[in-house]
Amino acid sequence: MTTIFFLVYLAHLFSSIGACPLGCECDVSLIVTCTKLNLTDVPDDIPTDTKELYLDVNFITILKNDSFSNLHGLTLLAIRFNQIHTIESGAFNNLTKLSHLYLDNNYISQLSEDVFFPLLVINTVSLEYNNISTLWKFSSVSPLATLNLRYNKISFIESCTFVGLTNLKVLQLDRNNVSTIEDRALEGLAHLQNLYLQHNALISLPDSLFSCCTVIQLLDFSHNKIEELPDLTFLWNLTLLDSSHNDILYIDENAFTAQSRLQTLELQNNLLNSVPVLHSVVSLTTLDLERNRISYVPDDAFHNKSNFRDLRLGYNLMKRIPEAVKGLTLQTLRLNGNPIVRVEANAFEGLNNLHRLQLDRMALIHLDENAFLDLKQNQEPLSLFLNDNQLQSLPGEIFSDLNIDIINLEDNLWSCDCAMCEYSHWLSNHNEIEKFDVTCVQPDQYLDIMLSEIHDTDDLICELPVIVESSNYIEAVEGDSVMFPCNATGLPLPFIYWQTPHGHKISLETDMDDIMLLSNGTLILHNAAFSDCGIYSCVAINEAGEDVFNTTLLVVFDTINTTQQQTVPVTSQGTSNA
Template identity: 25%
Template sequence: MDFQKCLLFFCTLVVLHAVLSFKASVSGNKCKETLANISFSCMRLNLHSIPPEIPSSAEKLDFSFNDLGTLHRNSFPSLPYLTFLDLTRCGIILIADDAFQNVSNLTILILTGNPIKQLEKKSFRSLHNLQKLTIVDTGLSALEKLPISHLTQLQELKAGKNIISSLKVPLYVFNLTSLRLLDLHSNNISSISLRDTTVLRKMDLTNLTLILTQNHISYVQSGAFDGVILKELHLRSAFDFPYAKNCCLKAMAGLKVDKLVLGNYRNTKLVTTSGSGPLDGLCMIEFQEIHITDIDDLSGHYPNARDIFHCLVNATVIKLLNCLLTDLKVPIFPKLKMLDLSYNNFENLPAAELSNQNTLETLRITDNWFLTSFNSRFLNMSSLKNLDISYNHITMRQCCIPQFSGADQLIILNMSYNLEIRFEGLAFDGIENLEILDLRYTKIGGFGDYPLLKNLKKLSYLDISYASTYFTSENALEGPANLKVLKAPGNLFHRGIVYFMHNPELELLDISHCQFDHLPQGTFKGLRNLQHLDVSHNKLTTIDFVTSPSLNTLTLIDLSNNNVPGIPQSVLDHLPKKMIVFDISQNPFECTCDYLSFFKWATEHKAILKNPNELLCKSPLSLTNTRVIDSDICKAKTLFIGVTIGILIILSAIAASIYKYQFHLLYCWILMKGYRSTQLQECKFDAFVVYSSLDEHWVMNELVENLENGVPPIELCLHNRDFQPGQLITSNILEEGIMSSRKVIIVLSKNFIASRWCKFEFDMARSWQFLEGTPGIIVIVLEDIKEEEIKHVFRLHKYLKKNTYLKWKDNALSSMRFWTRLRKAVLSGKR
């Protein structure tokens, strides 16, 4: 019967576990609601259909990385408002007619990574509003196989990473009047013929971007692009080798394109061949903007650096990025507006080489690792407005005359992230039109000592973040009276000086990380338009300065990461009225009643506090890391915490006492079960031996051998031999050991003193001796023990002071005397 009950119980547990596992599995496969009733994500849930819990109000659904197999007309529930659907890598093999009839308002459909074998003629018939179709990596072999002729709203068709072998554009493209992007990157297009581009040559494609990057084009039939007009044409890594590139570009004669993108990807290595330069074919193409990236063979093909540009002279924008250029010789570009020579190997800034480009408006020469000097001048560059020479390793000992004397219309100057620039005198004389100056993370010298910016009356934006500058003069920022943005974190300001009185139009001021420990009210005097003030990561202990009438226009104040203990009521009453964001997080707040008004204010103004959960108490210790915005932090919480701590202290004391006296409590509990005197029962043993298991060798080989095998034999009780299995150890010690024996033998050693059980057994024996009223404990000192060690066992130390004990010595004479005395002590009183 018991076996049947156990079997039934086991089966019940198995069934319950299975049910719970199933529920956990189902709940684990639930789609996430990323935006209430609007956006849902079912990604990677191993689903085979659209879950019915997706509401009809859904507008966006990410169903990628699931398993659908076939899309038929009932694959989707009715989702009339759905506009975005991602079916990436869902194992779709077949898309049947009208598969999307229940999601007919889609504008974006993503089918990337599906091994589509069949598209029926009416697969996309319902998608009249579709604007973006992504069918990348689906095994598509030709654009003609896409049944999309009716998608008149289609703007983007992305069909990269397929096996399309021809650029042949189907006739249905005539219907796609809204098409703006045709992406065929990473296909197998190797040749382009006249027949392939028939449609392109007959259409108005002035708004179309055609991407053919990472194909394997080796042949273009002459005239294939004659008359074709494109917005952009991307041909990065589209040719197998430079010779093919040149030939194919020449064959594209007659092509007109606003932006042409050429070059390689950094992991693409092309075989260099002899012959004409790889850019010579560009002379046959009409373009406005050209981007050439990662071509590292230009210097080898063009020993005369000027020849690199001979087919680019009519461009308005030229970008030669990461082409390993080391020097520069350029012709005069009659139309050039923008030139970008970033990521090359220049050692000197080619200012002289670029002089006389009087149409150039923007020049970028950034991220040149070897570019360390700027010694030449920009001459006759009257149109240059934007100069970016950031992220180089430039060191300038004297700036900025005469370097910029020929660029007097300069508006934007970016020299950030360089090594060191030193300014002297009227450093910006000749470029008084400067409006934006960026010097961040560049060590600048002489900037804080005198008014270097005095002649920059139009300057509106200045960034000197972490420029290792020490401001010592109150006139250091004199000049740009119309300055609106000043970013100066990570610099040092001499204490007690007002620096911003010359910049009354400031709207944003960042002086974080500047080691301020005090800011007097007059610091911001006259800043009538200041809206954003960042003084975070300083050492401020008070924020009285925010009550200055000059700061009434502030909408954002960042005081985070300072040493502010709290905000008094006098400051709270005068905070700027227009403040929208107030960040005072990460300060060591003192959560005492002195700042009770601040706690209430913070609770009432959580809407404007940034990171309110990071307003944490630092002191007192009882409230460490408690949130300031929690109400009644001064009263109720203090009382609650005090009571709680008191209870915890009491409970801890009780727990410690129980742990310390656990054996004694167990002993009392056993005694309460009932008392049986040894005088009323017959003892089974002559002596119960209390010893450490580490001394078992001596007990068995010496004590047991001499007492139990002697004459007369003495019956010993040993815990490892005579205790009853299945009972509590404490019960065995008392009932089977002490209560069933006339005497108790204590084998005292260092191991005994280290054993809690041994000390417990001794205490029980002492208590039993007291109840019996007869001497029954015999102590054997097995080895020399220091008195300091015995003192740790208070009762034992006291007992040895008042009672005689035996001491074991391992020699023949002493051993004989020892066993005689021990046998006599054990047998005394035996009837």
């Protein structure tokens, strides 16, 4: 009896295979593939017991009412990369078991509201890369879990558009041209977990937009023009928020009070001047604040975050390593691209889990010999990036006992002079010379020579700084900006700072509104006042010594607007101590 049933099954199976449409492939799993056959219509001889049907890459233009009338068992239908522009309202009438429908890369511009009504168990509908500009009301497609509308031409989402999608979990509206979303647009989506709105034209999101979607875990509205974060009060289940590449200037201190479960926060490429308050975000693992305008980080900005792993603060306006990074559980710390000129001792205290440290593309001119002292206790290998800075020398033992896997020291201003003697000695005794070696940029006789190739350290000499460009006397009109030039030679190239008549030391790290030092040694004073008159001293210093030059500033009234010129006399002359 068993043999008879088996023979009957085989007869049925092979009969189905035998009925395979011309050019198509039909396998024993009841999968029919009719791709790249130049079809202009759905074949009418598809086996009736087909489970999955693939009609991709053809020239089908219309899905008719009877296109699938005999395919009652179909669970997956894919008609991608065709030229479909019309779907008749009854095209899917008999597909009561269809769970996955893929109509990507066609020319569909609109659909009737009831087109998906017969799909009783539909799980996924994908319509990306079509010409849809106006959304219809999804009033009766309650089983749908994933709706993909990416890469269309949608510009407006009105209230209650998705009210019938009561089981929807994933909604993809990214890469359209959405500029307006009404406040009740997401009504009915009580089970929505992932919402994608990136790469649109949004300027704002309604504050009440998410009041009906409290289980959202992933929210992405990156690459828009949003100026202010929407109200996140109802999104207490949020684990990932991507609001990068917008125009956000300010974030309210209470913006994240409900986000205790938030793990990943992406705010890079905005206009932020400060780090948002994140005290309630205790589950945070990844924070990206790169490419903003942040100049200061509060010391307690990242406290109470035991799972914090990845902090990205690159390409901001910070001039110092933030104290806030000390003691964190970070594995990755990115500070690259900030105008930081020096790394002080114990700058990375307590970073016992650090695997990757990026200090590249900054303005570094000095590393303290104990800059990485606290990282020498770490068991995991460290990837350290110091490339593309202005470093001229390295302390002799700076990398000693560091467990370094990768180090990049390229594209600095390495000066093979007396300041590198101790490092040269350490390098010659290290078993991985190539990893820690540097290419000399100065002096000229060692250009492009590796430091390890200079065997006699007596050849590593230094030269005293000499200021070669400056001004003895400068006269400026009240309210003008004043430039004090100061250029110096020496080996290694001297570090330049200025002393003002009021006793202030102005260096590259100085953060003042009215006075600043450029990397070429020029001092700029904005909005000159009579109180600024006096002697300004340029100091050029390196390992061999220093040189000083004094410049006298005299501020006068604007003679165009004032009938009587007044000056504040200063009796001093420039001096050089070379």
